[in-house]
Amino acid sequence: MKRYVLETRDLSFDYGRGARAARVLSNVSLGIEGGSIVGLLGPNGSGKTTLLRLMSGVLTPSSGRVMLDNHLLTKMPRRDLARRVAVVPQETRATFDFTVLEMVLMGRYPHLGPFELEGAADMEIARAALEATGTAGLEGRQFATLSGGEKQRVVIAGALAQASDMLLLDEPTTALDLRYQFEVLAVLKNLNASRGTTVVISTHDLNLVAALCQQVVLLKDGSVLAQGPTADTLNADNIRALYDVDADVRFHERAGHLTVVPLARH
């Protein structure tokens, strides 16, 4: 019996109420193993962002449950949850001119008392997080002046500063160009390898999943199409079912992982 660090059972979610309710997720049951990198893959509107938000506790399920370490997520105190699960949103816009260090220090919030100020230990953790994401040199810079890739890595550092075991990322590379995609990929791989962080990524980038994720959950129209190890699950049939596109999936020697090449509309 595999031990799942995060598990959903018959999870459903509706947006809106009553007659205008739209079912976004239906009966999603999946399990995330500790220390794995899992991709939630699906086209736009498949419900993967909603699923991620349910997994982070921001949304409450319409039916079904989300369990974290066998505890019901909705019953967990917010601070406890924040200490175990950190979220990296797709885009972060700071209304005010915070520095990089200030942005990262905000990740320490779940560990501090209501009027407690960050101490030396918190500063160390924050700086270590910046190191881990390769952004240590940006410490005094204003967050708003950074490039897209730098911003994303700083936000990841902020999530790292939360010192949680699990990291949920929503479309982490969608807004980034190739170079920064590589940077973020490398950071996540490193985290997983060195700290054993469980990483869950919601994305529609097939090659990102192929390069990074050990497990993948395919979502279509709010339901799970297939889930399992990437090598088995990310195949031409499933891709056709998911995207209506014929694709060639093969192992790339030099890259060291699967690659997906879309060929034609089905």
Next chain:
Amino acid sequence: MPGTEYSLARGTSTVRSRLAWTLAGFGILALGACLLAPLAGGTSISLRNVFDRAQPYATNIDAQIFFIARLPRVIAAALVGSALALSGVVFQALLRNPLASPDTLGVSAGASLGAMLAITFNADVSIGGLSTVPLASFTGSLGALAIVYGLSVIRRGGTSTMVLLLGGVTLTALLSAVMGFVQFVADFTQTFRNVRWMMGSLDVASYAPIVAALVPMAFACAGFATLPRVLDLISVGAESAAARGVDVARTERVALISASLATGAAVSLAGPVAFIGIIVPHLVRLIVGADHRLVLPASALFGATLLIACDVVARTIMAPLELPVGIVTALVGAPVFLWLLFRRA
């Protein structure tokens, strides 16, 4: 874009040391303003006379000018200035909009409408030491708060700040239209009184209205005290904040109510005073950075200082006549605001 370095030792110093420096610096400024302001005015008085115990108070003009005319004014200016500045900071964070101000959500307009209705319909109610117009004004602000609060609660989930912002702007427009109508039906004297009230005045001449305003301010400050760190988190994103353990809905409620109470107290004490609520947060952020644990207390102190200074100018620049303080804050505030806008662009 603004530079990467700021004064007051940012970046590597801890929040604790920066907080200490901030409070010390702004505190000294505010204290200085409080001590010097009562000495300034259209009439020259002698401090020796003011504190001369030998003269009976009942005939000591200098002492009475100091303790009745000037000191309450300075205290009222400090109270109103800090209330408006604090509300400005909180509204800007709550609405995630650096252009927000205490006027944005209509609380200020509600207070003005309350005052206008009391003036135009010659209402005559007084409770305790408070006369009709301030009472009606505060009631108006509570009414506006109730409407805005109701709006924010009706819509569950989704972007509540958008609803809040649009609702507040619409409410302000609606209340302004009603005020226009009230002006229309008012007679000559009432219109004159309305216009005077709208220009703002700190000439309270007694301590009773100040004590009365302290009551809602105390509640507001109790709310403000819980907000600094969570405002930082929320201003980066409501969902990020929630994912970090912030009770976003509750925080927004506390922020809305506290800032509205403070605004209501300020406007009913002194009338609508322009620009303090919107420029003080920006000026303070230029000096101490964006961390609300610094910005909130610093804004309170700087708002007090600024309004005290504006009131001194209002009292002395056309001596023996006195300008309404709202005119001075507008003449000072508008160019500063434009400058801030150009800096950002």
Next chain:
Amino acid sequence: MKKLLLLLSLAALLLTTRAVPSAQRGPVAPPPGRIVSLVPATTEMLYAMGAGSRVVGVGTYDRYPPEVDKLPRLGGLLDPNIEQLIAIRPDLVIVYDTQTELRRQLERAGIPMWGYSTKGLSDVTATIKSLGDRIGMAAQANAAATGIDARLQAVRTRVAKLPRPKTLLIFGREPGSLRGMNASGGYGFLHDLVELAGGVDVLGDIKQAAVSMSSEMVLARAPDVIIELHYGEAWPPAKIESERRVWSALPSVPAVRNGRVTLLTGDEFVVPGPRVPLAAERLAAVLHPESSR
């Protein structure tokens, strides 16, 4: 040569003589029999000179004499009702000098008008005489003016030798507090009345009709007498008392210390018209209580 000079001087004369607008020349046509007065002061003047029967319409704020209550009200300074004005078929409309829009409209409608403006106390009698000329009742107007001057002079003489208290005349503030005080400054008919009634205007150096007062100014100028003017219905005694007590917030002011804060109600303080002698007498009674028998 002489003829040329004559022609030149004739031309010069003609060129420099401006045509006087018909509205301001003396009566050419029969004296106006349907007069509308939008200005309370001129309404009272018309009745005072015996032309009351000719008044067919008044302004919103006209209250004296009581006969005007039966007349149609046609607006005031800010909101004249032009349609009703024309419908009433007046042959003279008395308007404020500053009502330029109304004057334009009346000109278009071909209705004669008379512009009213005032600066100080002496303008009251000057206006009465001028108006009397305009409506063809010069004798009666002059008589009324003489009567007013006589009564004013009587007050002046009575208080001439008496000490002159420093006087502050307040014509508005927020009820229940000392906020929003408006006082009469060193200009205008109220100021002139105070000086005539034997007082020294503490704001005499500020040449404005209305001054926004602050509590510091009151304390600094230390008036011996404070007179508050109140319009509208008279207040019940309890209210008068409570409003007077508001001044106890400024105990060093001689007027407050000596209980010389008085509330006066009456239109004669608002309307610079034939009742100014009454205003002067009432002011003198407050300023010099011992002298008024």
